Structures are given as structure tokens and as C-alpha cells.
Amino acid sequence: MTTGTITDIQRFSIHDGPGIRTTVFLKGCNQRCFWCHNPETLDSKPQLQYFADRCIGCGACVERCPQGAHTFVEGVHRLDRTRCVACGACADTCYARALVMVGETKSADEVVDVIIRDRAFYETSGGGVTLSGGDPMLQLEFSEAVLARCRDAGIHTAIETAANVPWERLERIIAVSDLVMMDIKHMDSDRHQAFTGVPNERILANARRLSENGVPLIIRTPIVPGVNDDKESIGAIAAFVSELPGEVSYELLRFHAMATAKYDSLGMVYEAATIQAPTTEDMARLTEGARTWGLAVRHS
Ligand code: SF4
Ligand code: SF4
Numbered sequence: 001m002t003t004g005t006i007t008d009i010q011r012f013s014i015h016d017g018p019g020i021r022t023t024v025f026l027k028g029c030n031q032r033c034f035w036c037h038n039p040e041t042l043d044s045k046p047q048l049q050y051f052a053d054r055c056i057g058c059g060a061c062v063e064r065c066p067q068g069a070h071t072f073v074e075g076v077h078r079l080d081r082t083r084c085v086a087c088g089a090c091a092d093t094c095y096a097r098a099l100v101m102v103g104e105t106k107s108a109d110e111v112v113d114v115i116i117r118d119r120a121f122y123e124t125s126g127g128g129v130t131l132s133g134g135d136p137m138l139q140l141e142f143s144e145a146v147l148a149r150c151r152d153a154g155i156h157t158a159i160e161t162a163a164n165v166p167w168e169r170l171e172r173i174i175a176v177s178d179l180v181m182m183d184i185k186h187m188d189s190d191r192h193q194a195f196t197g198v199p200n201e202r203i204l205a206n207a208r209r210l211s212e213n214g215v216p217l218i219i220r221t222p223i224v225p226g227v228n229d230d231k232e233s234i235g236a237i238a239a240f241v242s243e244l245p246g247e248v249s250y251e252l253l254r255f256h257a258m259a260t261a262k263y264d265s266l267g268m269v270y271e272a273a274t275i276q277a278p279t280t281e282d283m284a285r286l287t288e289g290a291r292t293w294g295l296a297v298r299h300s
Contacts, residue, residue, distance in 0.1 A: 002108045004142030007040050007134075009114050012121070017158040017179055017218075019127025022115045024146065026131060027103050028138040031162050032197035033185065035224050035272035037259040041134030046086050046103030049265035050079050054098035061090035061099060081267050100265075108145035115150055128156025128178070137165045140172065147176040163206040164198055170206055174215045181218040182207060186228050187236040195227050204240065211246035219248060223278050223286060223299075224255040231289045238290035238297070252287055252299040254278050 005027040013023040028044035029036075036042065040049070055077050061070040069083035070090060077098075091099040115129045122128045129150045136143040136159055147157045158179040163170060174180065184200070184207065186192040192200040210217055219241050223229050228237075234252070241250045256277045263270035278286075283299045290297045 002142050002145040003105050004108070004111070004139045004146075005044065005046065005103050005105055006111070007038075007102050007104075009111065011114075011118055013130070016130040016132055016160065017128070017181065018156075019125035020118070020121045021127045021130050021158070022118055023130045023132050024111055024115070024136075026133040026136045026139050026143065029133060029135045029162065030138060030164055030198065031135075033195060033222075035222065035227070035255055035257075035275065037256070037262075038134065039259060039262050039266055039268055039270075040102045043103075044138065046088070046101055047266060048079075048081075048084055048086055048088070048091060049100045049102050049262075050267075051098050051100070051261070051265050052077070054096050056096045056098070058096070060093045060095075064089050064093045079267075102266075108142055108149060111146050112149045112153070115146075115155065116153055119153070119155060122155055126156070128158060130158040130160060130181075132160040135162050135164070137161045137163070137169055137173065140169050144172055144176055147173070151176055151178075163203050163210070165202075165206075167206060167209055170210065171213075174210065174213060177215060179216050179218065180210055181220060182210070183220050183222065184237050184240070185221060185224075186233060187240060188233075191227075195224075207240075208244065211244035211248055214246055216247045217244070217249075218251060219244075220251045220253055222253045222255050223283065224272070225275055225278060229278055229282060229286065231286065234286045234290055235293070238293040238295055242293040242295050248295075250290060250295045250297045252283060252290065252297065254283055254300045 008025045010023045013021045016023045029042050067083040069080045071078050088101045091101045156178050160181045163182045189199040287297050287299045
């Protein structure tokens, strides 16, 4: 039985590829973009989230935790994450849902059973299934199994990936994918490393090989002020995309600092919390610039 660790199965999604889709979010990513809006997917293992504003101070977690991670200091609940081993016992006992485990193990069959329920919507809208995350490439066997079974059922299959993996892994996944969506965040490798934690050479080489292999490709750039919201940065990416030989389109995605509650719940620092979203005019200006490279460009 092939299993994977996922955070969510989102039905009736309209932002993760064509038509109405079911998007499965997998845990684990090998980049650390400081603006990431899905911090709960970065770590490959299940984690405990704590939403302080929901706590009713009942003390049940203090009794339940075998590690002594929960205490009350002057009447205020405290969680010591250094003690937590993510067993999930406190989340089971917290009726207020202030404590929630994120990340659960599912078999490929269980996930496909959920995806298949909405087959009629996929057929009428041109939709299907999208694996997202995190990066689904880090759980290759599980991703491969889910997509292969969906394909056998006649469902359109798509994957969202950073493509920061050896080519041999991508080669396996494109055998069961009708569409690949991948990010290019910056063409300057040093800046890419500074912003995401990894250089970009392998990502760019994989984009070329994906395109040469004939898999339809959507290249996307999240527009993050101070990172790549300038004409030169987007122009350099657009120039690269314009030279890819296959069926390729290009999208610019507007950054929004909307993940503060998630970062807080995980005890993580949200470095992008105070960054203002690009304006509509900024997005239009960058989109027009990218179109001068002869590309079909969309923006959010
Ligand atoms: S069980 Fe939940 S609501 Fe009760 S004290 Fe613990 S965190 Fe707060
Ligand atoms: S998940 Fe387990 S170890 Fe972590 S705080 Fe809750 S009960 Fe304690």
C-alpha cells in the first residue's frame, strides 16, 4: 500500500489549473521561500498547530501531554515546542480546536476515492486533479500512484512543483501528468539562493527538459516586492520562458501576506508579514513587459 503525508484535500478549486479541480496538498518542500503562504507544508512530518485565540483555558492538554509541553503561567496557557514529539494526544483532547495536528497519512487509494467523487464536475469544466504542497515531488511514489490511478479513471492530472529534484524523478512523474506547473522565481542564481535557500541551475535545466519532452507547462512567478517586482527580473525570466520549445504559458502571481495566523500557529517567524502586496498597476506593468517577449502572459 502506497501512503503519503498530506495536509488537505481541497475540492472545487479553481486556482490550481484548468477547470474545477480537486487539489491535494502534500507535506515536504526542499525550498524555504521566505514569503511561503503554506508554511504547514514545509516540514515533511505531521506538526502541532496552536491557535491561542481559540484557547478557553480548560487545562485538558496539560493533563494529557506525556511530555509536559503544556503549562499555565499566571493563568495563561503556554506550549513548549521543544518538548513536543507531535504525538497528537493533546489535539485529540482539545475541544476548542486550539490545538490541531496538521499532516496525516493517507493511502493513495483513499485519496483517489475522494478525487473521483467529483468526476462529473471535471468533465463539464475541463478540470481534474492537481497535486500541490509543499512539493509533491518529494513524495514521488505516492504522487505517482495517485496520478496514475486518476489517469486510469480518465481524470486530467496536474502537478505543481518547484522542480528542484533530479531529472529522473520528474521523468517518472510526467509519465502520469497531463500538465506541469512550476515556479521560476529569479534568473540570478545567487539571488534565488538568498530568497529561497537553493540555487536555480537545476530548476532551469529541468524547465528546459520538461518543455523538450512535450509536457504542457505553465511557468509561474510569484511577484514579491523587493525580490522580483522589477522590469529587469521579470524580463529575464520572460526571455528564458520565450525560448522554451514546447507548449508553455507564463503567469505572474501576486504575493499577499496572508499567512500570519498559520506561521503563529506553528511557532514560526513570518518574514514577509509586513510586505505590501503589489498593486494592480504593478502587476499590469510587469505583465506588459513580459508580453514583449512574445508570450501569452496572465496575472492574478
Ligand atoms: S485543551 Fe485546548 S482549550 Fe484547553 S487549555 Fe489546552 S489548548 Fe486551551
Ligand atoms: S502533540 Fe503530543 S507531545 Fe506534542 S504537545 Fe501535544 S500531547 Fe504533547
